[in-house]
Amino acid sequence: MTDEYIHDVYPSMRIEKTQAAEHIAPLKLGERLKEIRVSLGLTLEEASKRTGLARSTLSKIENEQISPTFQAMQKLATGLAIDIPQLFEPPKTITASGRRDITRYGEGRPHPTSTYEHELLATQLTNKRMMPFKSHVRARSFDDYSEWIRHDGEEFLLVLKGEITFFSEFYEPIHLVEGDSAYYDATMGHMLTSVSEEDALILWVTAS
Incomplete structure (x- = not known):
């Protein structure tokens, strides 16, 4: 039974497969590393001192110009005090709620x-x-x-x-x-x- 036959008989399966593919974004290790570094309040220079990796190397990793070796990932995990799996978690999406409340003087x-x-x-x-x-x-x-x-x-x-x-x-x-x-x-x-x-x-x- 071919894929085309399945899709012709069960068109919903084609839709589900397409939707699933659209929702799985490729991991951007550099973006994840930058998110972790910024959340720790570290500059590239400070992260370099902690991890033992050159500032230029960290910059290239964050900008997806190079991929870190396993040894580099070990240094990142040790220097940033995280577990290696944390480097592979997808970046968090920040969505503003837009909530706001104003209290005028004496109107509480x-x-x-x-x-x-x-x-x-x-x-x-x-x-x-x-x-x-x-x-x-x-x-x-x-x-x-x-x-x-x-x-x-x-x-x-x-x-x-x-x-x-x-x-x-x-x-x-x-x-x-x-x-x-x-x-x-x-x-x-x-x-x-x-x-x-x-x-x-x-x-x-x-x-x-």
Whole structure:
């Protein structure tokens, strides 16, 4: 039974074969190498020092002018701290989602608590990887809290106005003033108190 007979009787098989061929792109090792190098924040010169391969050689590999020998691939894997199979993974396609949200001054969603006056930002976006919000810190004493605050993810805070004491479960309390910031594991117990005359204003970003 010939291929032509099969295609004539089952035309869908011809379509499937054609579609499969269109979706299998040839591996571009140079493009993959450049993607790895850039993701590590390395220049060609820095990658050359790490791998022991000449800068010109790396450039030629990335531009598909030469193919690396197995020995060169071993040096690449060792110098870049990756496994050789990673060199053969297809390059990632980056597609912009086009998501954007603007929050005008004072137009965030209010969320008051006994210790904070939160203003949630970028509330039109759902399934965000980060949750930004501003907070006026009402609490003035450690005793204003009934228990540690803790939640999933990591958190960044920046003091926009005033002064605070940053309490955390595993560290001594620390005094932070306008312009100071902190990044920490949010599953660790934490809390803030204002130590300035007026309530301190904080920018918080929580990431899952």
